[in-house]
Amino acid sequence: MRITEAALARGERPRIAVCGREAAEPQEQIARAVREMGGEAIALYGDLADANVPGKLVDAAVAEFGGLDALVSNAGIASPAKLCDVSLEEWTRMFDVNLRGSWLLAKSCYPHLKESRGTACFTSSMSGQLPHEGSGAYSPTKAALTMLAQTLALEWAADGIRVNVVSPGMTHTPMSAKMYADPDIKRAREAIIPLARIGEPRDIANVIEFMISPLSSFVTGQDLCVDGGFTKSILSHIPGRPSSKS
Template identity: 40%
Template sequence: MSWLGLEGRTAVVTGAGGGIGQAVSAALAAEGVRVVLLDRDIARAEDLATALGGAAVALRCELTEPEQLAEAAARVEAEGGADILVNSAAILRPGTLDTLAEADWSAMLAVNLTGSLAASQAFGRGMLARGRGSIVHIASIAASQPQPASGAYSASKAALAMLSRQLAYEWGPRGVRSNCVSPGLVMTPMSAAFYADPEVRAKRESMVPLRRIATPEDVADVTLFLASDRASYITGQEMVVDGGLSQSLMGLVPRPGYA
């Protein structure tokens, strides 16, 4: 038995085919968890399920399609229900706010925020009925540090962090915990273009006190802890996984006599 004690549980991961979603799913499966992989790209989810073996099942699910989400939730509930939900699905449509199209703004909110609420409702109802469960939302340090030229991304992640806190307050008395993990700079398929230039990567690394870009596994480790009973008295919290980047603001301010 592992230290986390997650064996035999069922977890649902949205956006399971993405970089962080894949890492979280693999880490859960390694702990003996049955993982339900939700992704709008079913081929990507099925490839991951194959790689994880019998510990995973892939379901096509677009969070903005209520019928697909309801079908996925009904199937999971018929097989015993979810003990853990990880809301990892997210999209990015970059653009400055003076030119951002309303359609792009709405699309990001629909997936990053409303999709997380919809998944929490769909799989949380069973948790509430059983009086136990853990939900972990993947937010971002962009929730508290405005990220320029990223459209609605910062706003959607800030709202997601508050959604997590509100769920914790409303559902805590009924045995369901809600927390969020806020990664900093992470190497994922969605961010890979930012690191194509070695000079850009080196500059980014130099800004992080731990001097490296995070891996999806760094985020997965914290997610599993929050999902487990080792965090049974933690709810409504945001755990920042950024190598200290968000603590570096004052280091950018010139100070006489200090190099």
């Protein structure tokens, strides 16, 4: 929504395809809101675990709008478990959605982004930057997604296409809502975040907006962690302070 507002403020008329896993009200609501603000929007759906879906989504968006300026690949699923307890089915589905789906979207978007000299932004995770015990295949998929995006950034640079990654930290989302409903867990997590709060979806959206906007025209191949300073605070949790005194 902020992307739409920013585009309208610049005198542009944004055209957005909002995609979800299945036909549902949330993406329809977003599409309606964009249209009410003066933009154009369509709601699409499909499960990225199906290898045929990414290309169909891109084709539908291009058919509606005549081209593409930006790809935001945000789909992701999680299934916490010890790695030795993850089933082959769970492992495969996690990689199909979190990694292969983004790769196939990128492949389908490439000719259109090349024509527009556009940009792509992939949503990874701080769990793709640091190992996360008990996250199952989630950390491996997100680490691989970051490397996929950064490799694309190099391969596509000659075509004028920028590719970046946004890695959220602890954030309020539908997937995390149950956990943050526990006030003890919420307080404990806030206590270890330097900015002392859990992130909101708008915090992530703001950075994605920057990454796909002209404001970041000389930025590519970067992985920006939006975590309130948490991942850079790890040494602060060591008891005591280093000293040269004996």
